[in-house]
Amino acid sequence: MNPEPPPLQVRGALRSFGHTRAVDGVDLELHPGELLVLVGPSGCGKSTLLRSIAGLVALDEGSITVGGLVVDDGRSSTPPEHRPVGMVFQDHSLFPHLTIEDNVAFGIRKTPAAERKAAVAELLAMVEIEHLAQRYPHEISGGERQRASVARAVAPHPRLLLLDEPFAALDPNLREQVRTQLVTLLRATGTPAVFVSHDQAEAMALGDRVAVMRAGRLEQLGTGPEVYDHPANRFVAAFMGDAAFLPVSDEDGRLRTELGPIERPADAPTLPAGGVVAVIRPADVELEADPDGPDEIVGSVYQGPTWTYDVRLASGAVVRSTRPRSEAVSHGTRVRARLDIACPALVPIAAG
Numbered sequence: 001m002n003p004e005p006p007p008l009q010v011r012g013a014l015r016s017f018g019h020t021r022a023v024d025g026v027d028l029e030l031h032p033g034e035l036l037v038l039v040g041p042s043g044c045g046k047s048t049l050l051r052s053i054a055g056l057v058a059l060d061e062g063s064i065t066v067g068g069l070v071v072d073d074g075r076s077s078t079p080p081e082h083r084p085v086g087m088v089f090q091d092h093s094l095f096p097h098l099t100i101e102d103n104v105a106f107g108i109r110k111t112p113a114a115e116r117k118a119a120v121a122e123l124l125a126m127v128e129i130e131h132l133a134q135r136y137p138h139e140i141s142g143g144e145r146q147r148a149s150v151a152r153a154v155a156p157h158p159r160l161l162l163l164d165e166p167f168a169a170l171d172p173n174l175r176e177q178v179r180t181q182l183v184t185l186l187r188a189t190g191t192p193a194v195f196v197s198h199d200q201a202e203a204m205a206l207g208d209r210v211a212v213m214r215a216g217r218l219e220q221l222g223t224g225p226e227v228y229d230h231p232a233n234r235f236v237a238a239f240m241g242d243a244a245f246l247p248v249s250d251e252d253g254r255l256r257t258e259l260g261p262i263e264r265p266a267d268a269p270t271l272p273a274g275g276v277v278a279v280i281r282p283a284d285v286e287l288e289a290d291p292d293g294p295d296e297i298v299g300s301v302y303q304g305p306t307w308t309y310d311v312r313l314a315s316g317a318v319v320r321s322t323r324p325r326s327e328a329v330s331h332g333t334r335v336r337a338r339l340d341i342a343c344p345a346l347v348p349i350a351a352g
């Protein structure tokens with residue numbers, strides 16, 4: 001028996017607009033049922049990559065295969081309507097003159113009526129809008145419309161679903177709820193999906209893996225913990241979350257930063273030539289009150305559950321420390337900062 005072909009394979013994808021290489025040699029492959037999130041700063045090529053998978057943009061070079069079917073080989077590109085791919089946009093795209101039920105049924109209108117009705121009811125129930133089946137899009141909220149859009153896109157059993165910033169128009173409280181419902185729907189139907197997001201926290205919450213892009217290139221592809229805790233370089237470390245970078249000295253094999261000794265990573269017996277810096281995450285820095293301490297609180301932000309402090313070290317470097325809200329410390333307080341992990345990530349000194 002042949003193994004199931006991957007839902008998506010992208011090989012050497014290249015697409016330029018004038019002198020801009022929007023997608024510059026991207027390779028990636030999705031596992032069955034996997035949810036992948038493309039993240040990166042504005043203009044890094046996320047939408048162009050997603051649109052080329054959808055068939056809205058043709059590749060200049062490389063290939064895209066969906067469920068074993070070549071849809072772009074760099075010379076010819078299958079039009080979107082002939083690709084086994086569903087797409088959901090930021091601003092939903094329901095037909096205003098059809099009820100929610102009829103919108104969801106639209107993509108499966110050739111299915112026998114009884115079967116169609118049952119499938120639509122099941123999808124609406126999965127995203128918890130079955131009670132809105134007879135309403136029109138303008139009669140329901142933004143979050144409900146977005147759930148209906150995804151139910152509609154999933155109805156014809158696409159081999160792959162593409163979602164371009166699907167939560168961007170929703171307010172933050174609603175966003176998490178809608179996200180959870182969509183993930184439940186995608187998991188229950190086994191639909192693999194590629195999301196675009198510019199929000200790294202959302203990417204880690206949503207994706208089985210996260211693809212971090214910069215200037216058309218894939219900088220790193222991995223699970224949330226892989227890209228957050230083991231970033232490939234400074235760019236990925238800084239993009240995935242608050243990070244300070246401290247010099248690392250190597251004296252007879254013993255590594256240290258200004259915050260004390262650190263362990264050598266098990267997977268890096270020799271450090272890259274040119275040197276490394278340690279990635280310091282705020283959650284990994286502890287503060288000890290010490291009137292004679294070498295470090296000083298120079299800034300603070302209250303976040304409800306936690307405080308985040310800016311701490312100036314003796315060298316002048318500033319690191320951040322996230323502390324429980326019970327640990328309020330005022331500006332100018334002398335402290336001793338230390339790392340509460342033995343082995344912070346190390347990345348090459350060179351920016352990039």
Ligand code: ADP
Binds near residue numbers: 044
């Ligand atoms: P992102 O989605 O990460 O913000 P895009 O894929 O939209 O990035 O854009 C990547 C680069 O390609 C940007 O420099 C953008 O200006 C350029 N670009 C995208 N689409 C077009 C287009 N249709 N015409 C010209 N340039 C484009």
